[in-house]
Amino acid sequence: MLEPIPGQLSTTAWQRLRRNPWALVGLGIVAFFVLAGVLAPWIAPHDPLRPDFGRTLQGPSLDSPLGRDELGRDILSRVIYGARLSLWIGGIAVGIGVLLGVPLGAVSGYYPQLDLLVQRLIDIMLAFPGLLLAIVLISILGVGLINVMVAIGVASIPTYARLVRGSVLSIKEMDYIAAAHAMGMGDLRIIFQHVLPNCLAPIIVQSTLQIATAILFAAGLGFLGLGARPPLPEWGVMLSTGRDYLRIAPHVATFPGLAIMFAVLGFNLLGDGLRDALDPRLKGR
Numbered sequence: 521m522l523e524p525i526p527g528q529l530s531t532t533a534w535q536r537l538r539r540n541p542w543a544l545v546g547l548g549i550v551a552f553f554v555l556a557g558v559l560a561p562w563i564a565p566h567d568p569l570r571p572d573f574g575r576t577l578q579g580p581s582l583d584s585p586l587g588r589d590e591l592g593r594d595i596l597s598r599v600i601y602g603a604r605l606s607l608w609i610g611g612i613a614v615g616i617g618v619l620l621g622v623p624l625g626a627v628s629g630y631y632p633q634l635d636l637l638v639q640r641l642i643d644i645m646l647a648f649p650g651l652l653l654a655i656v657l658i659s660i661l662g663v664g665l666i667n668v669m670v671a672i673g674v675a676s677i678p679t680y681a682r683l684v685r686g687s688v689l690s691i692k693e694m695d696y697i698a699a700a701h702a703m704g705m706g707d708l709r710i711i712f713q714h715v716l717p718n719c720l721a722p723i724i725v726q727s728t729l730q731i732a733t734a735i736l737f738a739a740g741l742g743f744l745g746l747g748a749r750p751p752l753p754e755w756g757v758m759l760s761t762g763r764d765y766l767r768i769a770p771h772v773a774t775f776p777g778l779a780i781m782f783a784v785l786g787f788n789l790l791g792d793g794l795r796d797a798l799d800p801r802l803k804g805r
Contacts, residue, residue, distance in 0.1 A: 536797040543793020549786025557604030566594035568601045568753045577769040587771040590761060595772065598753035599779050605754050606783060609669055609738040610731035616673025618727060621680025622719075626711055628681065629688025638681070645678045651737055658746045665748045672737045676730055683726055687719040721798040725791055732787035739780050755780050 537543050556563065566584070572592030580587045586595040628638035645653065657671035691697065692715060700710050735755075741747035742756025750757055755776045762773025 533797040537793050540793045540796060542789050543797070546786045546789025546791075546793060549782055550790050553603045553783050553786065554607065556600050557607050560600045560604050564594075564597040564600045566597045568593060568597040569751050577765060577772065579769070579771060586775045587769070589758070589772050590765060590769075593751075595758075595775050598758060599755070599775055601753040602755045602758065602776065602779065603783070605665075605748065605752065606735045606738060606780075607731075609665070609672070610734040610787075612669045613672035613676065613734040613738075614727050614730045616670060617676030617680050617730060618723065620674070621677040622684050622716070622723065624677065625681040625684025626688055626716060626719075629685040630692055630707065630711055630715065635685075639685075642678045642681050645675075650675045650733070651740055654737055654741060655744070655746060658741065663746055663749065665752070665754075668738055668741055668747045671741075672734045675737070676734070679726065679730065680723070683722055684716075684719050687722055688715055691715050691718050725795045725798060728787055728791035728794055732784040732791070735780065735787070736784050 537547075570593065572588065575584075575588045575592040576590055578584065578588040578592070584594050584596060586599065589595055589598070624638055624642070628635045628642075648656065653675045654668075654671040657674055658667055661667040661670060697710060697714060700714055705713075738747055738754070739756030739759065742754045743760040745760065747756055748754035750761070758776035759773050759780070762769075762776065765772045
């Protein structure tokens with residue numbers, strides 16, 4: 521039987537991850553944004569929603585290290601609270617994708633008679649680029665933060681379904697699956713006890729990368745006016761409003777843009793590092 525996922529994630533995988541400097545950089549960036557989001561009420565220097573019309577478009581200063589926006593709100597405080605919002609969007613969207621995509625992929629890979637039907641459904645979803653599919657769903661569900669999470673989550677279903685299907689197709693041919701059948705185990709028990717646990721490593725890696733995609737999609741929807749609504753401190757919304765002041769106050773758009781860039785970079789680096797650490801072909805290294 522394949523080594524269970526707890527063993528993969530323990531000593532050996534952690535040692536591989538520590539030997540990858542870029543993965544550690546990604547882990548540090550992700551940890552920074554997570555801590556910023558969790559501790560936002562305590563570390564944000566100002567109320568992110570409170571305007572100060574006497575300080576509109578003010579540049580960086582000691583009181584406001586990242587400056588003020590078009591309504592005089594502190595950009596640093598809004599970026600910090602935006603980290604919390606973006607992580608919530610990414611986490612919930614990925615959760616929706618996992619909860620719906622993984623069972624679809626498992627059923628498609630394990631039951632050949634259902635594979636054609638499920639894969640044609642996935643092909644229809646893949647016919648739309650991810651962001652375009654999210655925009656279509658937003659147009660149906662309506663604009664709003666919850667609908668953004670649902671739209672991005674649904675758009676990620678094909679990724680998980682295809683990933684899990686491929687893993688299940690190879691795992692179900694293993695000898696221990698045949699032994700489980702010989703012992704009289706039912707299909708559901710085999711899927712949940714033997715098949716899916718051995719799919720967890722690629723699911724974890726894909727989820728880390730998918731959070732970065734979800735943050736990027738949420739920012740894109742916010743930039744287009746289809747995501748979170750003002751005055752919520754969402755990075756895409758901040759970037760959208762800041763573009764009108766690029767010539768006279770470039771800091772209004774620059775710092776939210778940098779936050780998006782570093783958050784996506786951090787999750788991508790961490791995801792690449794986890795993929796290398798959890799790859800069984802690297803165990804001998």
